[in-house]
Amino acid sequence: MESCLICSTEISPFIDFGKMPLGNGFLLPEQYEQEYFFSMRVGFCPVCGMVQLLEQPDRERMFHDNYAFFSGTSRYMAVHFREFAEGVMERYLAEPDPFVVEMGSNDGIMLQNFAAAGMRHLGVEPSGNVAQVAREKGINTVTEFFGADLARRIVAENGQADAFLAANVMCHIPYLHTIVEGIDLLLKPSGVVIFEDPYLGDVVEKTSYDQIYDEHTFLFCTASVSYLFARYGFEVIDVEPQVTHGGSMRYVLCRKGMRPVSPAVPRQLEKERAMGLHLPETYDRFRKKCEESRDRLISLLRELKAQGKRVVGYGATSKSTTITNYCGITPDLVEFVSDTTPIKQGKFSPGAHIPVRPYEEFVSSYPDYALLFAWNHAREIMEKEEAFRASGGKWIVYVPEVGVLE
Ligand code: SAH
Numbered sequence: 001m002e003s004c005l006i007c008s009t010e011i012s013p014f015i016d017f018g019k020m021p022l023g024n025g026f027l028l029p030e031q032y033e034q035e036y037f038f039s040m041r042v043g044f045c046p047v048c049g050m051v052q053l054l055e056q057p058d059r060e061r062m063f064h065d066n067y068a069f070f071s072g073t074s075r076y077m078a079v080h081f082r083e084f085a086e087g088v089m090e091r092y093l094a095e096p097d098p099f100v101v102e103m104g105s106n107d108g109i110m111l112q113n114f115a116a117a118g119m120r121h122l123g124v125e126p127s128g129n130v131a132q133v134a135r136e137k138g139i140n141t142v143t144e145f146f147g148a149d150l151a152r153r154i155v156a157e158n159g160q161a162d163a164f165l166a167a168n169v170m171c172h173i174p175y176l177h178t179i180v181e182g183i184d185l186l187l188k189p190s191g192v193v194i195f196e197d198p199y200l201g202d203v204v205e206k207t208s209y210d211q212i213y214d215e216h217t218f219l220f221c222t223a224s225v226s227y228l229f230a231r232y233g234f235e236v237i238d239v240e241p242q243v244t245h246g247g248s249m250r251y252v253l254c255r256k257g258m259r260p261v262s263p264a265v266p267r268q269l270e271k272e273r274a275m276g277l278h279l280p281e282t283y284d285r286f287r288k289k290c291e292e293s294r295d296r297l298i299s300l301l302r303e304l305k306a307q308g309k310r311v312v313g314y315g316a317t318s319k320s321t322t323i324t325n326y327c328g329i330t331p332d333l334v335e336f337v338s339d340t341t342p343i344k345q346g347k348f349s350p351g352a353h354i355p356v357r358p359y360e361e362f363v364s365s366y367p368d369y370a371l372l373f374a375w376n377h378a379r380e381i382m383e384k385e386e387a388f389r390a391s392g393g394k395w396i397v398y399v400p401e402v403g404v405l406e
């Protein structure tokens with residue numbers, strides 16, 4: 001038995017994915033021998049409602065000066081974060097000379113909008129290479145992990161913040177208590193916390209189990225977020241579903257009683273109960289669906305190989321590390337993975353060791369099938385890849401169901 005990272009209740013796994021490498025651990029053959037693996041087991045805490053990894057790699061293994069994920073690789077995400085920033089400015093930054101802090105600001109995809117508006121801002125980004133890209137764009141960024149100590153220093157230098165923002169990072173952090181303590185120190189009494197992450201409800205509904213990997217310590221829902229933050233005197237005042245990353249939720253919080261609570265919050269809590277997100281049985285059903293999905297995908301790939309078809313992966317996402325390793329997808333089934341990120345190209349996928357090649361190789365010799373690993377960007381990719389389809393190419397998808405798009 002392990003204990004819940006949020007409330008210390010003893011919990012056990014509802015699914016065991018076996019040994020997994022780092023989702024973003026793209027590597028070269030000479031590094032195979034030292035490749036790091038951890039035991040990826042996921043548990044549900046019936047007391048606080050948190051779905052969580054029971055073991056996590058050390059944070060320095062994941063976030064460092066060669067971090068492979070650059071937020072700016074998706075055009076749609078840039079639009080998404082511009083709208084996110086505009087919404088925050090309109091609705092929550094009425095005080096004069098506001099100060100905004102973003103945790104996990106990466107290459108500055110969100111903060112660039114605050115910088116362009118001439119607003120005081122600070123990005124906290126421990127991965128040195130992506131933080132440097134932000135700095136080069138004129139975005140104030142410190143290369144550190146956020147926590148209570150850093151919050152004290154930020155306040156000493158800049159005063160308290162009006163807004164604390166985070167996208168796709170809160171769920172990465174096993175030591176969430178020091179994060180919320182830091183937020184409490186950092187924010188003005190009327191300050192707001194706004195963050196978004198992949199939503200547990202979507203993962204369960206779509207069997208998108210690839211949202212589970214080393215960096216995603218938690219899968220949040222409104223109930224579990226409320227529980228955690230209530231311990232520090234905060235309450236959720238709004239929730240807004242997002243289409244990004246295959247279904248995310250944006251949570252808006254502030255100190256209890258400081259602002260009205262939107263009716264969307266009790267409505268979402270009600271929906272979560274109707275979906276059974278508070279029940280252990282839900283996660284047993286989820287495990288069975290993951291197993292079925294895995295079996296169907298590997299059978300399909302084996303069948304295509306037997307027919308002599310060429311299959312190439314599209315998007316060397318960190319998520320796909322869970323798919324390739326859990327399903328046992330090997331380079332003889334998927335020839336290579338096409339990706340636009342220079343740092344990933346020429347390397348091999350974590351664990352499964354499928355070559356990652358530049359996008360140009362996909363275009364220069366279309367395969368019979370493209371396995372859509374970056375399914376969360378499906379709209380953007382389908383628009384871009386009309387010619388692949390027109391040439392007779394077919395897409396293999398696995399969320400919400402395994403299938404071929406004819
Ligand atoms: N917000 C961006 C990046 C998400 S990736 C987006 O949504 O696209 C997660 C980022 O959080 C990485 O760049 C990682 O280096 C950073 N990160 C991880 N732990 C952190 C911590 N404790 N404090 C601040 N940033 C952190």
Ligand code: TYD
Pocket residue numbers: 069073074075314315316317318319320338339340341344359374376377380381384
């Ligand atoms: P993403 O799904 O955003 O992230 P995660 O790693 O969190 O699962 O990663 C998208 C990956 O797909 C990234 O490596 C860039 C690549 N990509 C392409 O190669 N082509 C594209 O058109 C898009 C949108 C992404």
